[in-house]
Amino acid sequence: MSIPTATAVDTKIRIRGLSKTFTVPGGHVVTALEDFDLDVPQGQFLTLVGPSGCGKTTFLRMLAGLETPSAGTIEVNRGTAGRPENSMVFQGDSIFPWMSVWQNAAYGLSVRGVAKAEIKETVGHYLDATGLTKFADTFPHQLSGGMRQRVSIARAFANDPEILLMDEPFSALDEQNKTLLQAELLRIWDETRKTVVFITHSVDEAVTLSDRIMVMSAQPGRAKAFIDVPFDRPRDVLQLRHQPEYGEIVYDIWSQLKEEVEKAKQQADERVISSKRGLFRR
Amino acid sequence: MSATVEIAKVPPVVRAAKQVKQRRSVSKRTLRVVSVMSPLVILVTWELLSRVGVLDARFFPAPTLVFRALWDEARTGDLWTQSQHSLSRLMIGFVVGAVPGIVVGVVAGLSRVVNAAVRPIISGLYPVPKSAIFPLFLLFFGFGENTIWYFVATGVFFPVVINTYSGVANVAQIFYDVAENFGARRGRVFWSVALPGAMPSIITGVELGAGMGLIMLAIAEMLGGVGNGWGYMVWNSYQLFRIESMYAYLLVFALVGMLLALIVGLVGRRVTPWIARH
Numbered sequence: 160m161s162i163p164t165a166t167a168v169d170t171k172i173r174i175r176g177l178s179k180t181f182t183v184p185g186g187h188v189v190t191a192l193e194d195f196d197l198d199v200p201q202g203q204f205l206t207l208v209g210p211s212g213c214g215k216t217t218f219l220r221m222l223a224g225l226e227t228p229s230a231g232t233i234e235v236n237r238g239t240a241g242r243p244e245n246s247m248v249f250q251g252d253s254i255f256p257w258m259s260v261w262q263n264a265a266y267g268l269s270v271r272g273v274a275k276a277e278i279k280e281t282v283g284h285y286l287d288a289t290g291l292t293k294f295a296d297t298f299p300h301q302l303s304g305g306m307r308q309r310v311s312i313a314r315a316f317a318n319d320p321e322i323l324l325m326d327e328p329f330s331a332l333d334e335q336n337k338t339l340l341q342a343e344l345l346r347i348w349d350e351t352r353k354t355v356v357f358i359t360h361s362v363d364e365a366v367t368l369s370d371r372i373m374v375m376s377a378q379p380g381r382a383k384a385f386i387d388v389p390f391d392r393p394r395d396v397l398q399l400r401h402q403p404e405y406g407e408i409v410y411d412i413w414s415q416l417k418e419e420v421e422k423a424k425q426q427a428d429e430r431v432i433s434s435k436r437g438l439f440r441r
Numbered sequence: 442m443s444a445t446v447e448i449a450k451v452p453p454v455v456r457a458a459k460q461v462k463q464r465r466s467v468s469k470r471t472l473r474v475v476s477v478m479s480p481l482v483i484l485v486t487w488e489l490l491s492r493v494g495v496l497d498a499r500f501f502p503a504p505t506l507v508f509r510a511l512w513d514e515a516r517t518g519d520l521w522t523q524s525q526h527s528l529s530r531l532m533i534g535f536v537v538g539a540v541p542g543i544v545v546g547v548v549a550g551l552s553r554v555v556n557a558a559v560r561p562i563i564s565g566l567y568p569v570p571k572s573a574i575f576p577l578f579l580l581f582f583g584f585g586e587n588t589i590w591y592f593v594a595t596g597v598f599f600p601v602v603i604n605t606y607s608g609v610a611n612v613a614q615i616f617y618d619v620a621e622n623f624g625a626r627r628g629r630v631f632w633s634v635a636l637p638g639a640m641p642s643i644i645t646g647v648e649l650g651a652g653m654g655l656i657m658l659a660i661a662e663m664l665g666g667v668g669n670g671w672g673y674m675v676w677n678s679y680q681l682f683r684i685e686s687m688y689a690y691l692l693v694f695a696l697v698g699m700l701l702a703l704i705v706g707l708v709g710r711r712v713t714p715w716i717a718r719h
Contacts, residue, residue, distance in 0.1 A: 223622050247622045253615050257637035257715045266633070267623040298715040318623060 209375030534593025542601030550609025608642025
């Protein structure tokens with residue numbers, strides 16, 4: 160299939176022929192991602208949706224430099240010197256329990272040796288933006304799940320990366336908190352309009368946040384379809400859902416996704432059956 | 442009428458409000474009083490039974506006599522001399538055991554190669570009863586202070602190294618991922634992730650190590666031929682049949698053990714302020 164390439168805007172991330180294979184215990188080779196191409200324009204909020212096990216997280220970890228590709232290239236057009244290339248908001252609890260909210264949010268900056276005054280200003284700003292100012296000296300165990308994920312977001316934004324990577328950051332939250340945090344994320348993101356690669360299971364979340372959505376196929380993960388989300392920015396999370404196009408886009412994505420989700424389920428079933436056979440063989 | 446259908450009568454279920462007898466809440470103060478009273482009751486009973494002769498006063502001297510003996514030891518200055526010897530041995534042995542324990546534990550927790558090398562040695566030596574190897578220490582180091590330091594250190598080392606290792610090894614991978622993603626290098630990863638992540642476990646190791654150190658001290662002073670210290674005083678009093686003074690030094694061991702646990706607990710809470718406590 161042809162890959163929609165951004166011509167008018169600068170390409171921030173260019174990915175060509177990316178593959179990742181794992182050898183799982185037992186000696187089987189699993190192909191998580193195969194011959195994967197993608198262009199992400201500067202400043203785009205791109206969301207990847209796909210069935211479980213389609214290699215979304217593996218892809219993001221390769222972008223983050225936490226995982227090495229088996230084949231292919233990831234090219235990032237770097238901007239100003241001195242800024243980090245990417246920062247990741249991880250899935251689940253990832254803020255350090257032994258650091259206060261402030262120390263957590265300042266982590267990237269202090270690792271980079273940024274001047275104290277600048278850390279104070281930047282961290283102060285993002286704690287303010289996430290409503291955490293009065294919890295600056297609190298340790299994470301005293302915070303709710305939603306608050307902890309806000310710290311994680313503040314930590315990534317405060318580091319001022321060129322690319323923001325988000326791996327299902329809200330998946331552990333309840334629906335109401337999720338909506339609140341989506342609105343906050345949009346508001347903070349609007350200040351800087353960084354390039355974002357976001358992963359989610361939730362089609363609603365994808366439509367609410369993104370400029371463009373990539374639907375991924377079941378394993379091995381490939382780009383199945385791209386869907387543009389035409390809503391203006393800044394967006395109002397609630398107003399958005401009121402618009403007629405909203406339902407259409409959601410429907411559109413679901414119809415692309417349905418087949419892949421079924422395929423992924425079949426794959427999972429087969430894995431269970433073959434592991435049972437393995438038991439009997441022994 | 443013959444068509445009347447007999448319906449089995451089941452009495453309706455009624456869940457009405459009623460006075461629920463609440464589980465009596467016991468106040469904190471009451472609990473504290475109970476905690477103080479229970480040992481007191483034992484002491485008073487012991488005192489009475491010993492005084493009236495139900496307990497053989499030669500083997501179970503009345504607590505008041507034990508306290509008197511302890512007071513005598515303190516008054517003559519003996520207690521302080523013995524304590525100086527024992528405390529310095531405990532301190533030196535503790536440091537000589539705990540510091541390498543933490544260092545080896547951290548390195549083994551971070552490096553799979555070091556772990557593979559160190560693990561069989563530690564799991565091989567750990568199950569050997571520590572008291573059984575005291576003759577070996579005498580053989581190696583002779584009668585003297587060195588022997589006691591190394592013996593105490595050995596007892597402290599094992600719980601510290603084992604707990605430190607498992608603490609470092611069990612820090613969740615995601616925290617290392619975060620550190621890497623935010624550009625932390627080796628030294629930073631150690632100070633900001635590995636060490637604080639393992640700290641609660643390290644403190645547990647130090648707590649257990651301190652208790653073990655006291656056991657080792659008693660054994661070494663009894664058998665090491667140094668002629669002083671709390672352990673020696675227990676043994677010597679037993680041999681001279683000065684049973685009150687033997688009890689007095691056992692009491693010293695108990696108090697020192699409690700004090701050690703208290704200090705380690707306080708320091709532990711200081712260095713891990715992020716742990717939820719009630």
